[in-house]
Amino acid sequence: MEDVTYETKLLERRRLSDNTFEAIxxxxxxxxxxxxxxxxxxxxxxxxxxxxxNAPDEAVLVLCIRQVAAGRFSTLLxxxxxGTAFTFNGPHGYFxxxxxxxxxxxxATGTGVAPFVAMARSSVSAFTLLHGVRQAGECYYASLFRxxxxxxxxxxxDEDPPEAGTFHGRVTDYLALQxxxxxxxxxxxxxxxxxxxxxxxxxxxxxxxxxYTEIFY
Amino acid sequence: xxxxxxxxxxxxxSLFSGERVAKNNLRTEAYGDLDELNSCLGALTAAxxxxxxxxxxxxxxxxxxxxxxxxxxxTPGSPSAxxxxxxxxxxxxxxxxxxxxxxxxxxxxxGFILPGGRMPAAxxxxxxxxxxxxxxxxxxxxxxxxxxxxxxxxxxxLVYLNRLSDYLFVLxxxxxHLAGEADILWKK
Numbered sequence: 001m002e003d004v005t006y007e008t009k010l011l012e013r014r015r016l017s018d019n020t021f022e023a024i025x026x027x028x029x030x031x032x033x034x035x036x037x038x039x040x041x042x043x044x045x046x047x048x049x050x051x052x053x054n055a056p057d058e059a060v061l062v063l064c065i066r067q068v069a070a071g072r073f074s075t076l077l078x079x080x081x082x083g084t085a086f087t088f089n090g091p092h093g094y095f096x097x098x099x100x101x102x103x104x105x106x107x108a109t110g111t112g113v114a115p116f117v118a119m120a121r122s123s124v125s126a127f128t129l130l131h132g133v134r135q136a137g138e139c140y141y142a143s144l145f146r147x148x149x150x151x152x153x154x155x156x157x158d159e160d161p162p163e164a165g166t167f168h169g170r171v172t173d174y175l176a177l178q179x180x181x182x183x184x185x186x187x188x189x190x191x192x193x194x195x196x197x198x199x200x201x202x203x204x205x206x207x208x209x210x211x212y213t214e215i216f217y
Numbered sequence: 218x219x220x221x222x223x224x225x226x227x228x229x230x231s232l233f234s235g236e237r238v239a240k241n242n243l244r245t246e247a248y249g250d251l252d253e254l255n256s257c258l259g260a261l262t263a264a265x266x267x268x269x270x271x272x273x274x275x276x277x278x279x280x281x282x283x284x285x286x287x288x289x290x291x292t293p294g295s296p297s298a299x300x301x302x303x304x305x306x307x308x309x310x311x312x313x314x315x316x317x318x319x320x321x322x323x324x325x326x327x328g329f330i331l332p333g334g335r336m337p338a339a340x341x342x343x344x345x346x347x348x349x350x351x352x353x354x355x356x357x358x359x360x361x362x363x364x365x366x367x368x369x370x371x372x373x374x375l376v377y378l379n380r381l382s383d384y385l386f387v388l389x390x391x392x393x394h395l396a397g398e399a400d401i402l403w404k405k
Contacts, residue, residue: 094233098296185235192222199224203237210235215222 003040003089006031010077010084011060016140020111022053023077025061025086032056035118036097038214039090041073043080048073049092051114051189051214055121064114064140095189095214097124102185102210103150107171107198108132109190112216116189117141120148128179132171132194134158139166153178172197181205189214233287234295243357248289250351255282257344264337271388274315278381281308285374289358293366306373312380319391326390329403334393341389345382352378 012024033039038051039061054062067078097104097119104124106116109132116129121144128151133139139154146152154166155174167174175198186202186209188195195213202209229237230245238245262275281304288304291297332342355378359371390400 094297094300096300098235098300100296196223196226199222199231199237200227203227203229207237209237211231211237212235213222213224213231 005042005087005089008061008086008088010080010082010086012082013078016064017138020064020066020138020140021078023063023065025063027059027061031061031091033091034096035122035124036095036115036214037091037093038095038115039088040092042087042089043073043076043084046073046076051095051118051216052091053114053117053121055118058121062117064111064117066111093214095187095212097187098185098210098212100185100210102183103128104187105179105184106130106187107175107190107194108188109171109194109216110138112190112194112214113141114189115214116187117144120144124148126150128184129153130155130171130174132157132190136166172201175201176205179206183208185210185212187212187214190216232292233290233301234292234297236292243354243361244289244292247351247354247358248286250347250354251282251286251289254344254347254351255279255286257340257347258282261337261340261344264340265392269337271315271391274311277311278384281377285377288374289355289371293370304373304377306376308373309377309380312377312384316380316384316387319387323387323390323394324400326400327402330390331401331403332389333401334389334398335396337392338389338396338398341385341392345385345389348378348382348385352382 006028008025008028010023011026014022014024016022033052033056035056038049040047040049050063052061053064054060065074065077067074095115104127106127106129108116113131125148127149129145129149130153131139132155134157136154136156136159153174155171156166156168157170167178171194184206186198188198188211192215195215199211202211225240228240230240231237232244258275258279262272265272285304287301291301333339352375355371355374359375393400
């Protein structure tokens with residue numbers, strides 16, 4: 001199937017933390033997606049995949065961007081004037097919520113939380129979310145997740161002592177030490193190393209669970 | 218994009234439907250055969266003249282095999298199965314049309330033939346045998362009683378693979394015929 005290309009433009013940037021922001025884009029008519037899917041954003045010969053962080057019925061498209069010094073696209077998005085035109089194609093991917101009798105456990109590091117934001121902003125609730133970040137200031141979307149999750153755990157890898165209501169350590173530490181052995185539906189979005197480590201933990205500690213992954217790079 | 222995570226380094230893989238299974242699981246064997254078959258077809262198209270009439274057909278078959286691979290990587294009845302478009306048995310019909318089209322230009326088959334001849338024909342025979350293996354593993358999957366699947370869960374795929382094997386046999390003969398190469402008949 002041929003990719004359909006859409007025209008859009010940057011409408012706004014909303015700061016989430018010192019180095020993370022939401023880029024809000026115009027939503028062209030005819031573009032439909034399911035929460036958890038991503039688009040391929042194109043501009044000036046560059047292209048990059050981003051998960052959408054808005055609900056499918058919202059009037060705009062929202063991307064969650066971490067500004068990385070060496071990241072050409074994130075640098076572009078952080079500096080380009082509001083109103084700049086972009087193109088994109090999509091939606092891509094199958095990282096969507098699949099309801100089942102098993103409790104869902106979402107695991108994200110950094111802006112890998114974006115597809116779970118889209119799910120929480122739509123009809124998905126009563127999930128466990130482990131969000132791995134370095135510092136407490138990076139647990140953006142905390143109020144959304146506190147209202148929609150059954151259990152929302154911010155895993156702080158750098159800060160010591162941990163803030164109240166957070167877990168000090170990586171998401172893998174929480175899974176190995178805190179999450180009760182059971183059969184779950186695991187949804188993993190983050191860097192390859194996290195996905196590997198969590199998948200192995202699932203094999204060892206949570207057999208017969210389902211694992212759905214989205215590599216975030 | 219970085220394509221590796223290493224999560225399969227300990228011999229397990231994740232199905233499209235989310236289960237973690239051993240890489241020698243019946244299901245992974247079956248869609249692995251399709252991957253191998255698809256690669257054989259890629260080699261076959263590389264060996265054909267760019268203008269060969271069968272290239273577009275083979276590319277369509279390669280796309281169909283991707284679709285079948287996704288179906289085989291999904292446990293029937295799982296929540297993920299609903300996200301997949303079912304494989305349509307009607308897709309076998311264009312294979313039958315192609316078989317009939319090639320066959321009417323071929324001399325009658327006079328006995329068993331040995332796989333071989335020109336390179337495209339030899340590669341079509343290799344693809345045919347891999348296709349038969351994919352079919353055998355799919356039969357194994359269809360007889361698996363542990364998944365609670367309906368008996369006809371893979372019927373459309375079985376029809377397609379059976380027809381594709383026939384297509385590849387005829388295509389092998391057709392490639393040789395177009396190149397002026399006669400069938401190599403089996404002699405006792």
